[in-house]
Amino acid sequence: MDMEYQYLVGKLQEAMARDARVSALDIRIVVTGGRVHITGEVPTEERRAALTEVATAVLPGTPVLNEVTVLGALGAPVHERIA
Amino acid sequence: MIRVAAIGDTHYAEDTRGLFRPIWERLAEDADVLLLAGDLTNLGNPAQARGFAEELRGLDVPVVAVLGNHDYHAGTPGEVRRAIEAAGGVVLEGESVTLRVNGSQLGVAGAKGFGGGFVGACGHAFGEQEMKQFIRVTEAAATRLHDAVASLHDADHRIALLHYSPVKDTLAGERLEIYPFLGSFQLAEALDTAGADLVVHGHAHHGAEKGLTPRGIPVRNAAMPLVKRPYVVYDLERRARPADDPAAVAR
Numbered sequence: 193m194d195m196e197y198q199y200l201v202g203k204l205q206e207a208m209a210r211d212a213r214v215s216a217l218d219i220r221i222v223v224t225g226g227r228v229h230i231t232g233e234v235p236t237e238e239r240r241a242a243l244t245e246v247a248t249a250v251l252p253g254t255p256v257l258n259e260v261t262v263l264g265a266l267g268a269p270v271h272e273r274i275a
Numbered sequence: 276m277i278r279v280a281a282i283g284d285t286h287y288a289e290d291t292r293g294l295f296r297p298i299w300e301r302l303a304e305d306a307d308v309l310l311l312a313g314d315l316t317n318l319g320n321p322a323q324a325r326g327f328a329e330e331l332r333g334l335d336v337p338v339v340a341v342l343g344n345h346d347y348h349a350g351t352p353g354e355v356r357r358a359i360e361a362a363g364g365v366v367l368e369g370e371s372v373t374l375r376v377n378g379s380q381l382g383v384a385g386a387k388g389f390g391g392g393f394v395g396a397c398g399h400a401f402g403e404q405e406m407k408q409f410i411r412v413t414e415a416a417a418t419r420l421h422d423a424v425a426s427l428h429d430a431d432h433r434i435a436l437l438h439y440s441p442v443k444d445t446l447a448g449e450r451l452e453i454y455p456f457l458g459s460f461q462l463a464e465a466l467d468t469a470g471a472d473l474v475v476h477g478h479a480h481h482g483a484e485k486g487l488t489p490r491g492i493p494v495r496n497a498a499m500p501l502v503k504r505p506y507v508v509y510d511l512e513r514r515a516r517p518a519d520d521p522a523a524v525a526r
Binding site: 212218235239263272273274275 | 509
């Protein structure tokens with residue numbers, strides 16, 4: 193992995209953390225095949241869509257493959273007995 | 276027995292308005308108290324603080340919260356605290372509260388906590404001022420946490436509520452390289468010294484739900500992205516204390 197690539201991913205991660213629309217610290221980013229591939233999970237579709245915009249703003253002209261998922265319907269609460 | 280509902284990392288923003296309230300409004304059917312383990316909001320600005328507070332205003336169960344790192348991002352954690360308190364919740368930072376629940380005294384000690392890492396791979400208060408300051412923040416948080424938990428010695432149940440993790444167990448699944456940003460062993464040391472029945476934290480979205488401190492206190496990671504539920508309920512039996520055992524008193 194060359195240094196330039198690492199700087200690029202670092203720049204994208206920093207943008208996703210700092211952008212107020214997402215403030216996501218745990219998005220996984222790979223730049224491969226001329227595309228930015230992002231995965232992970234966010235609470236809403238709005239935040240998922242904003243990730244593409246953030247990546248595009250950092251790397252204009254580079255296609256973004258956004259495979260981040262939206263946290264789906266929450267399951268029923270469960271009980272655990274603490275011994 | 277008391278039923279303690281807990282959830283962390285709700286990361287409230289304008290796009291999740293109304294998500295939690297319909298569920299939490301019915302919480303009293305399922306639990307006696309709601310604990311919130313930090314990162315209540317995504318940015319911690321006053322608008323998000325007020326919005327989140329509306330999600331829990333007037334619930335039928337007591338609400339006790341700590342703030343998380345996201346709640347500090349806008350530089351106005353006091354606004355987040357005030358909004359939650361104005362909605363009827365209690366916010367703890369190195370403090371404790373005792374609630375009367377189902378005839379028992381439930382003590383909750385809370386603090387955000389901080390990072391620093393775990394034994395064998397942790398930071399030290401050595402070198403640059405910035406590094407010393409980082410670790411001293413954790414040390415101070417651990418000291419306040421210890422004192423808050425210790426103040427609950429007469430409670431029937433003692434719960435420590437944190438945002439950062441006190442143990443590595445509940446970080447399993449996270450990248451090892453970021454463990455020092457997810458918690459600190461100093462928090463566990465404080466808890467083991469003071470004694471508690473349960474520790475609840477958040478912060479580690481990709482971690483594991485269950486762990487133990489070195490002295491065996493159950494630790495639970497209730498981060499919503501991990502548990503994928505609106506809350507988890509921990510059912511606690513009243514702890515046995517020496518005063519409950521006539522033989523022990525006789526000794």
